[in-house]
Amino acid sequence: MTNAPVRATRTPPWRNVRVLRVIAQLVTLAVVLIIGWWLVNNLLTNMRQTRLSFGFEFLDSTAGFEIGESLVPYSATDRYRDAFLVGVANTLLISLIGIILATLLGIVTGVARLSNNWLVSKIAAGYVELMRNTPLLVQLVLIYAVMLQLPAISNSITLPGSIFLNQRGLFLPRPVAEPGFGAWLTAIVIGVAVAIGLHVLASRREAAGQSAGRLRLAGYGLLLVIVAGAWIATSPLGLDVPVQERFNFVGGLTISPELTALLFGLVIYTAAFIGEVVRGGIQAVRRGQVEAAQAIGLSDRQTLRLVVFPQALRIIVPPLTSQYLNLAKNSSLAIAVGFADLFSVSRTMANQTGQPVSVIVLVMAAYLVISLLTSLVMNLYNRRVQVLER
Amino acid sequence: MTADTERLPPPSDVVGPRAWLRTNLFGSWASSALTVVLGTVLLLVAVLAAQWVVNARWGVVTENLRLFLIGQYPFDQAWRIWLALAGLSVLAGLTAANSGAAVRTLALWLAAGQSLLGALVFVSGLGPFVAAALVFNAALVWVSYYMALRRPVPRRPLTLCWFLFVPLAFVLLQGWAGSPLGAVPTRLWGGLLLTFVLAVASIVLSFPFGVLLALGRRSDLPVLRALSTAYIEIVRGVPLITILFTASIMLPFFLPLEIRVDALVSAIGGLTLFSAAYVAENVRGGLQAIPSGQIEAANAIGLNAFQRNMYIVLPQALRTVIPANVGLFISLLKDTTLVFIAGGGLLELLAIGRSVLAQPQWFGAHLEVYVFISAVFFVLCYTMSQASYRLEAAMGVGKR
Numbered sequence: 001m002t003n004a005p006v007r008a009t010r011t012p013p014w015r016n017v018r019v020l021r022v023i024a025q026l027v028t029l030a031v032v033l034i035i036g037w038w039l040v041n042n043l044l045t046n047m048r049q050t051r052l053s054f055g056f057e058f059l060d061s062t063a064g065f066e067i068g069e070s071l072v073p074y075s076a077t078d079r080y081r082d083a084f085l086v087g088v089a090n091t092l093l094i095s096l097i098g099i100i101l102a103t104l105l106g107i108v109t110g111v112a113r114l115s116n117n118w119l120v121s122k123i124a125a126g127y128v129e130l131m132r133n134t135p136l137l138v139q140l141v142l143i144y145a146v147m148l149q150l151p152a153i154s155n156s157i158t159l160p161g162s163i164f165l166n167q168r169g170l171f172l173p174r175p176v177a178e179p180g181f182g183a184w185l186t187a188i189v190i191g192v193a194v195a196i197g198l199h200v201l202a203s204r205r206e207a208a209g210q211s212a213g214r215l216r217l218a219g220y221g222l223l224l225v226i227v228a229g230a231w232i233a234t235s236p237l238g239l240d241v242p243v244q245e246r247f248n249f250v251g252g253l254t255i256s257p258e259l260t261a262l263l264f265g266l267v268i269y270t271a272a273f274i275g276e277v278v279r280g281g282i283q284a285v286r287r288g289q290v291e292a293a294q295a296i297g298l299s300d301r302q303t304l305r306l307v308v309f310p311q312a313l314r315i316i317v318p319p320l321t322s323q324y325l326n327l328a329k330n331s332s333l334a335i336a337v338g339f340a341d342l343f344s345v346s347r348t349m350a351n352q353t354g355q356p357v358s359v360i361v362l363v364m365a366a367y368l369v370i371s372l373l374t375s376l377v378m379n380l381y382n383r384r385v386q387v388l389e390r
Numbered sequence: 391m392t393a394d395t396e397r398l399p400p401p402s403d404v405v406g407p408r409a410w411l412r413t414n415l416f417g418s419w420a421s422s423a424l425t426v427v428l429g430t431v432l433l434l435v436a437v438l439a440a441q442w443v444v445n446a447r448w449g450v451v452t453e454n455l456r457l458f459l460i461g462q463y464p465f466d467q468a469w470r471i472w473l474a475l476a477g478l479s480v481l482a483g484l485t486a487a488n489s490g491a492a493v494r495t496l497a498l499w500l501a502a503g504q505s506l507l508g509a510l511v512f513v514s515g516l517g518p519f520v521a522a523a524l525v526f527n528a529a530l531v532w533v534s535y536y537m538a539l540r541r542p543v544p545r546r547p548l549t550l551c552w553f554l555f556v557p558l559a560f561v562l563l564q565g566w567a568g569s570p571l572g573a574v575p576t577r578l579w580g581g582l583l584l585t586f587v588l589a590v591a592s593i594v595l596s597f598p599f600g601v602l603l604a605l606g607r608r609s610d611l612p613v614l615r616a617l618s619t620a621y622i623e624i625v626r627g628v629p630l631i632t633i634l635f636t637a638s639i640m641l642p643f644f645l646p647l648e649i650r651v652d653a654l655v656s657a658i659g660g661l662t663l664f665s666a667a668y669v670a671e672n673v674r675g676g677l678q679a680i681p682s683g684q685i686e687a688a689n690a691i692g693l694n695a696f697q698r699n700m701y702i703v704l705p706q707a708l709r710t711v712i713p714a715n716v717g718l719f720i721s722l723l724k725d726t727t728l729v730f731i732a733g734g735g736l737l738e739l740l741a742i743g744r745s746v747l748a749q750p751q752w753f754g755a756h757l758e759v760y761v762f763i764s765a766v767f768f769v770l771c772y773t774m775s776q777a778s779y780r781l782e783a784a785m786g787v788g789k790r
Binding site for chain 2: 021024025026028029032039040042043045046047049116117118119120123129130132133134135136137138139141142145146149325329330332333335336343347350356357360363364367368371372
């Protein structure tokens with residue numbers, strides 16, 4: 001373009017978009033930096049005056065406080081570093097168990113809301129509205145108050161399967177590995193391998209246009225037979241059943257009232273939201289899809305498995321991710337019922353060490369990492385279920 | 391299927407209670423079994439719940455109702471709250487007259503809620519005067535509604551009134567020392583009043599901030615985009631409680647020692663910073679829904695970036711995100727309960743409940759207090775969510 005008819009006149013800098021863009025960004029950056037500098041400067045001045053310091057050396061000194069329940073071994077003589085890790089582990093534990101249980105209950109709720117049975121769908125709707133329109137924190141303290149008003153040990157509520165519920169918490173049978181456990185695990189691995197092999201074979205046959213339903217069924221059947229047979233042959237797991245003694249239960253797995261209340265509250269709260277997500281996903285699958293599936297002769301189960309579910313999943317996964325993140329973040333309300341999660345442990349640390357700034361930086365970083373990891377995993381999964389568009 | 395059945399008209403819809411039962415409750419064997427089992431359980435639960443309600447010690451609520459409603463706000467200054475509430479009632483009535491069904495529902499519920507509260511107050515220790523005042527306010531909603539139906543109030547002044555109302559109400563409630571009004575320190579505010587102040591102030595303040603963040607995130611200036619995105623993602627990645635904790639405990643560290651931050655201000659600040667990130671994400675959804683032709687047309691007629699956003703983009707984007715923001719307000723209202731964990735001594739509804747439970751004569755009345763608080767939140771949040779569904783339907787969000 002050397003022979004341009006008109007030579008462009010130079011735009012003055014105050015009207016040149018390129019210059020203005022750079023200036024706008026520099027000004028914003030300057031404002032943010034100045035505010036940040038002012039805040040940090042205040043912090044440093046205040047710390048000098050109040051003889052506090054910013055740093056993470058305190059992590060290596062002795063914590064000196066007990067933590068009620070922890071996954072990893074911990075005692076009051078351990079360092080702050082260990083206490084913090086206990087908090088992280090507890091938060092992860094709650095989030096993981098909570099997510100699994102809330103997903104199951106949420107799917108049931110979502111499907112129930114779409115039920116043809118009026119009573120079932122109304123109960124599900126009532127449950128969802130009740131959960132969504134009251135604060136989680138109030139629900140948690142309410143559940144905890146109910147837990148503390150449960151009967152004493154001597155008249156525990158007995159549920160089927162040697163499960164006991166009383167003031168001291170929830171008592172469950174604990175599975176214990178017996179000598180045959182390793183052999184049984186090996187059998188499971190072999191069974192799964194066989195099932196996967198047959199599944200792949202069946203898929204190939206289906207892709208080639210042959211019917212392979214029986215082959216697939218045989219695969220699952222074989223897996224079941226192998227696992228069950230090996231179970232009988234090796235008897236791998238025993239149950240350590242809680243036994244009531246005069247003042248307490250002995251053996252089994254004990255879950256404190258705090259943890260029970262927290263888990264129960266988080267699960268029923270999040271499940272209501274997940275139920276709505278699931279319902280929305282299923283309803284969003286167009287009716288024509290179901291009709292088309294019926295028209296080409298798929299059975300009801302095949303319609304659900306091959307047509308409705310894969311499409312609903314695609315819509316469900318992104319909002320489901322944000323519900324999982326909410327659950328993980330909401331687990332920080334544990335402090336209201338006295339369970340030692342990440343936030344609760346950190347608050348104790350902040351009070352004891354007198355270094356709230358360092359502690360809060362650590363806590364926020366830990367929650368951010370948890371959130372980012374969760375979204376990463378869910379995004380990877382999301383990419384798998386989405387349609388590959390050309 | 392004989393030939394005859396094909397000639398019949400399509401089966402009529404459910405007719406009569408028996409047919410209704412057959413389709414909806416006893417459609418199949420499985421469905422019937424489910425109905426029977428669930429019905430029995432539901433009946434059992436209902437009986438137990440009714441028994442509990444009848445035998446519960448509701449005195450803990452009725453005798454402390456004033457605390458639950460306004461906390462320690464001086465009783466002789468309570469007329470300020472009445473005045474603010476009356477202003478709200480009149481404005482709601484006037485607005486309802488020239489708005490859609492959603493706003494009408496809200497105004498209706500405001501009137502109904504005040505009457506309900508009036509009835510509750512009547513049976514409690516607060517006496518007939520307070521009850522009458524509440525009923526009077528409920529009547530105000532209706533009167534202004536019918537007056538405005540007859541002589542419609544133009545929209546613009548009304549909108550202006552709403553914008554003025556929030557700060558004016560705040561000033562009225564707070565007052566200032568040295569004036570004839572006298573100051574009511576915020577530490578005396580409490581209960582439902584404080585819950586409302588926290589939620590309303592935070593949502594109002596976070597709105598402009600959130601819009602700016604959303605525009606920043608969609609901007610093509612890399613520095614603005616990076617800053618906005620980082621802010622939004624960091625705030626959304628951490629629990630609210632850590633932000634409130636930072637605001638109430640750590641804010642003094644970041645400010646000069648001479649500045650004393652009121653606990654209420656720091657709590658509102660924390661809630662605002664938190665909800666701004668969520669407002670931003672809602673608004674971003676609205677921005678993305680605007681067809682690019684609109685922006686190109688704005689550029690073509692020579693509008694600059696500011697004019698383009700003010701006259702073309704935002705009016706369209708903000709309209710579509712109103713229902714989502716009502717949802718946000720509901721969750722913010724629920725989240726105000728977290729203020730009580732974060733410390734700072736603010737006595738919103740839940741914290742008032744805890745302090746009432748500390749009174750020796752109400753030892754162990756936890757369930758009554760928490761059920762009452764849940765019921766209050768349920769009524770508030772449920773009405774607002776119903777209104778937002780209606781709004782969504784009226785605006786046809788997601789249908790265009």
